[in-house]
Amino acid sequence: MATVLYHLGRTAFRWRWFVTVLWVAVLGAVGFAAAKAPAAADEGFTMPGIESQKAFDLMEKRFPGAAADGASARIVFIAPSGEKVTAAGNKKAIEKLVDEAGDGNQVAAVVDPFRAKAVSTDGGTAYATVSFKAKADDLTDASKIHLERAVEQARGSGLRIEVGGDALAAKPAAGGSAEAVGIAIAAVVLLITFGSLAAAGLPLLAAIIGVAVSMTGIMALSETFGLSENTGTLATMLGLACGIDYALFVVSRYREERAKGHAPREAAGLAAGTAGSAVVFAGLTVVIALAGLSVVGIPMLTKMGLAAAGAVLASVLICLTLVPAILGFWPNAVLARGARRNSRRHRRKQARTENGGSRWARAVVRFPLPVLVLSVVGLGACAIPVMDLQLGMPGDEAKPTSTTERRAYDALADGFGPGFNGPLTIVVDAKGADAPKAAAAAVAAVSKDIAGTEGVVSVSQARFNEAGNTAVFAATPATSPTDEKTKDLVKTIRDERPGIEKDAGVSFEVTGKTALDIDVAQKVQDSLIPYLVVVVGLAVVLLLLVFRSLLVPLKAAFGFLLSVLAALGAVVAVFQQGHGAELLGVESTGPIMSMMPIFLVGIVFGLAMDYEVFLVSRMREAYVHGEAPKDAVVSGFRHSARVVVAAALIMMAVFSGFIGAGESMIKMIGFGLAIAVLFDAFVVRMAIVPAVLALLGHKAWYLPKWLSRLLPDIDVEGEKLSRRMTAPTAPAAEEQHTAEPAAAR
Structure with missing residues (x-):
């Protein structure tokens, strides 16, 4: 694997113009197809195999059109204190509103509250139902404005009037501002991590191109596969986060190889062969987690998972080809300023064998048992509220009181x-x-x-x-x-x-x-264990291939379960039990969204395995090159801790941007994913992983000989590359023209 990707990186670096033009052509072709493709028809939410869906299907069959009625608006009239809606003046205002609402072009029927006996026993409240011929998304602005004006005129009579239903409901924000905030924070983190505008900008550029390709692809295939607007939400979120992270690791490894004295093209090949191998397998774990959403049996969730998996694959391909190609245009631009100038201060810094990551790792491996116990107990305490988990689908009661x-x-x-x-x-x-x-x-x-x-x-x-x-x-x-x-x-x-x-x-x-x-919540709950078995089982097999160890994959799965349970417990504590809810602007608490555990498990599992592969692969690399187990842990942290922390901060920034949304469900998703990344990256991967590996010693990397013969040697660590190149290679004649122009320096 490492050798293949090494040659791919070198080839992309050399043929940078061809690779770049190819990706531009792909983006243009997919964009053209998306512009010409018709929008997918709204198939609505379906859940095969549950009683509610069967009854709904029966209604649709026996009452043609009734089960798929158009939009509706429920107009609620509240009389002033001490009055009744049946009073002459109030009744006249209500009847006038009903008459005016019925004149709308798309209105099918209006139910008068007095004829339908839709008046409360105390006479203080009544409601009228306006039914439309079209669904909410198909209502014209004229129809909405007509109803809104009628309501506003009736409010002048002294009645308090509120409108429920989906006809006039404001759509939740698409998340563009949240994504912009996430990108801005990611740019700052990258700039601090690399100390170079070019190095910070390259991962962002790669991620944006990857999201553009995947989203236009989803739009182009929307009618063919019935993909709705919501299908791309998860793809955008993960495509952006994974795209930045994957390019971040490749660029970081490229800078490291350049610091060792390798020529630009050789460094690009080595970065693709080592960090690129980790990217491939990290991406595969995310794809497994997302594709595994089909186990739940919810068509919408299956489509979202597969679309997001496609976005992650696009990010992997761009990371392995376009990133080395861009490095070929400006091979020195991503280097730190001191490296470009080859300053004495930079050489002294590179000569150091200690940094923040290695010092932290040495502290953990020195006291592994206390660190392990404290981490497990802490995550276990955060997971306790899960025992009180109640699943459901919050409705209007979960919206802010301002609506x-x-x-x-x-x-x-x-x-x-x-x-x-x-x-x-x-x-x-x-x-x-x-x-x-x-x-x-x-x-x-x-x-x-x-x-x-x-x-x-x-x-x-x-x-x-x-x-x-x-x-x-x-x-x-x-x-x-x-x-x-x-x-x-x-x-x-x-x-x-x-x-x-x-x-x-x-x-x-x-x-x-x-x-x-209720039925959806029960089906999701019943599907959670099979989903975990499928996803975790496949990922353990994949990690077995990557690390050639029995205990490391099991430790990774156990750590993931700890972090996801702790994150779900935090979600329950805030959004169901109400602890600290006011700090996030949550005005009402209630059951946790039915899809939340599945989303949390699927997304966080993929991201957690990213950190596992990136961090532990460097430890494995040091171990197979002859270092002692504890020294290998320290070496892995020396090289990877900084970029793993940066990657985690970027993920948290992207997800945290959604906490500021007005919709409680969007807040819940953003908070859940952000807190899960916090637990997994900074507690599990930064504390539990080095502690467990230090305690296990050589046993951590044990693999029975019979199993070793059966498993293919995919060489993620690049051991074969290191055998071929025992010393840095001098710039080859064919690479001399890749040196950065003087103006760019």
């Missing part, structure tokens, strides 16, 4: 009860009934039994389809959609279903947004 959707949610909960915002939809399949009257009687029996279930406050009148063989009605719980008692209620209804169906002679299923969220 009208949140205020509408609170007003409806106050006026009609907490369960009003999350009714259960009961779909009754009466196809087996002998006659329409028998079907109606059977549906009435089901409705009566469910109404008598403890925890149900009311049921609506059943609505039949045209054939009369399917009915739908709503059951309103006594508790809020995210309350554990609501989850228990859904389970109770389903557990009692066999008896109800036997008595009524028909079958029914429970669906609706609340039931769907």
Whole structure:
């Protein structure tokens, strides 16, 4: 592997114009295809294999178009203190708003609150529902403005009016500002790390090109594979973070080889053969983690994972080809100022055998057991809140109180009860009934039994389809959609279903947004262990090939589990239990987003293995070159600690930028990923890894002979390269023209 990549790096360095033009052509071709490709149709969220989805599919089949209705707006009217919405003046203002709202071009229907009896028992709250013919994304600005003006005019009557639903809901920010902040912080970190504008700019340039190629590729394939706008969010985040990190390691190794006296082209080849090998296998671990998301069985999550895996592969390819090519144009520009001038101070600095990384490693290997115990206990303490983990899909109740959707949610909960915002939809399949009257009687029996279930406050009148063989009605719980008692209620209804169906002679299923969220959370929870087994198992095999050791891959997997559990515990402590939530601007706490554990496991596992490969591969390199185990740990930290820390800070900067978003779910993702990188990079990799390797000694690198014969020798450490080149090579005649122009120096 190292030899192949060594020649690839040298070739890219020599044929820099060809490689650069090739990547420009690829970007142009993919960009042209993306510009011509039609946008993918919105297929919505689907979750095969759960009851809520089956019931939804049945509704779509028996009630054509009803299960895929357009956007809706729920207008909530709150009377001033001491008044009722039924008062003459208030009623007139509400009826006027209903009439004006119904005049919209895309409006399908408006339900008058007084005719529909949508008035609270105390008369202080009422609501009107506006249904549209088009989905929220397809609503025209004119339709939205028409409804907004009608609402504003009605507010002048003295009523407090809030609007829920998806018709006028503001879309969450796309994250562009967060990414810009992350890039800015990354630039500062790179500049401090390298002390050179060119060295800091090259990883950023490589990452931006990689993201551009991957995102235009996603857009070009959007219709073919049904990729939505959200599909590229994860690809952008990981493509940017991994692209910077991978180029960072190659550039750092190039500078190191130049400091040893190697010619530019030779240094580029050695950087590609050593650091590039680590990049390949680090990238493969990320790809495994992302592709493994398909195990969960959620089509949207599978597409996001595969798209992000493609972005990571693009980053790896650019790192191995375009980065050496750019180095060929300006071979000295990425060097520190002292190295370019070959100053005496720089030579003294290079002659030192100690730096911050090696001093830290020596301290850890001197007291490995206390460091290991403290680190494990600390992460274990952070993971304790995981025992209280509750999964769900936060809705309007998780939005800031500054939004009208949140205020509408609170007003409806106050006026009609907490369960009003999350009714259960009961779909009754009466196809087996002998006659329409028998079907109606059977549906009435089901409705009566469910109404008598403890925890149900009311049921609506059943609505039949045209054939009369399917009915739908709503059951309103006594508790809020995210309350554990609501989850228990859904389970109770389903557990009692066999008896109800036997008595009524028909079958029914429970669906609706609340039931769907519960089912999704359960399916994700059930998929977490198989996902961990698949991803961790494949990665252990991959690391076995990389390090040719039994214990190092197992130690890496154990460290990852510690860091991800600690990170998930921190997320639970803040976003569910509320500890320190106000510091992050979280106004309400609740269940953790159902996808969060899967996202955290998948993304953090890939990034954690990045640090493992980059850091431990240098230790392995020193060990196979003859150093003692503890000395090899110190050598690995001397060469890699600084760039690993820089990489971790960049990752944290990119992810932390999303904490400032208004949406609670985006805050949660940004915080979870940032804290996970903090735990994994600075506790697991910087403390637990050297402590464990110091305690294991030679055993850490043990591999049975029979297994060693079976495994291919991929030579990630570049041992074969070092055998070929025992001394720095002088600049070859063919490389003399690559020297940096005087003006660039």
